[in-house]
Amino acid sequence: MLILVVGLAIFFAVHCVRLFIPDWRKMVVTKAGLMSWRVRFGMLSLLSIGFIFMGYGQARLAPVWLWFPPVFMPHITSLIMFVALFFFCSAVVPKTTLRRVTGYPLYLAVKLWAFAHLLSNGNLADVLLFGSFLIWAIASYAVFRRRDRKAGVKAEESNIRFDLIALGFTFVSWFAIVLFFHKAVIGVSPLV
Template sequence: MLILVLGLVIFFVLHSIRLVAPQWREKSMAVHGEIRWKMRFGMITLIAFGLIILGYTQVRLEPVWLWFPPVWTRHLAGLLVLVALFFVGSALVPHTTMKKKVGYPMLIAIKIWAFAHLISNGTLADVIIFGSFLVWSIVSFAVYRRRDRKAGVVRDQESGVQFDLAAFTFAMVSWFAIAFYLHQAIIGVSPLV
């Protein structure tokens, strides 16, 4: 459990820098260079993910069950993950409608993904992982939206159907890859069973 918690702490501390110290982040990027900053950020993120996966794999060997979710929650989770992947695509593809309307589609994707996994898993480790991601994404979204309103940010960039279709295509391809291969290969659990 310690490895899992350590991975989560590293991940959330790193990904909360922009949330709690945006000026320090910008100053550090200016001093060290944006590419070097992003490379360090990416490497530490990979280490954190590695610790989370390793810790989860270890904890899963002796699960502490809090509840036993009904089978239908797995089907609902699969659908919700598809929706979450659409928001991921909307964050990655420029000029999407979701990016224009909500500003932070990646945080919405994390909320949906975490909620989907919370309702379909019932162990203590699942609650720790997905509950912490859900709380972090809710807080981050609220802070960023409040900050944008205070700064008078207006998202008036053009959006088009072709960009939304690209996000949808990303979601479908990603969902099939995750459902039929990646989830089993990385996590060790097939979401289709």
């Protein structure tokens, strides 16, 4: 469990810099250069994700159960995950309506992902992992939307064609995850 907590601490320390010190990135890029910033940020992110995977895998070997979700909950989680994947794809594909309306669909995707997984997983490691991501996504979304409104940031134009591309990616990725990747990477089928 300690490795999971260390991984989460590193991940959120790196990814909360813009929340608490918005101009720090700009200062580091000015001093050391953009490539240096990206390498450091990327290495710390990869290190933290490695710790999270390793710690979560170890914690699942000796779970501390807080509750036992009902047997139908994985099906509800899968439906919520479809919506989360649509938000994710809308964040990746430019000029989508969700990006124009919400500003930060990636944070909304993380919120839905974390909430859905909290519904269908009831051990302590799950609460630490998904609960911390849920809190981070809520805080990040609120802070960045408030900053955008204060700065008068205008929404980009959207096009239905890009929404359809995002929807197509959503279907492909959802089926790939449900039918193959979740079981291959995590070891659990999402529809069991």
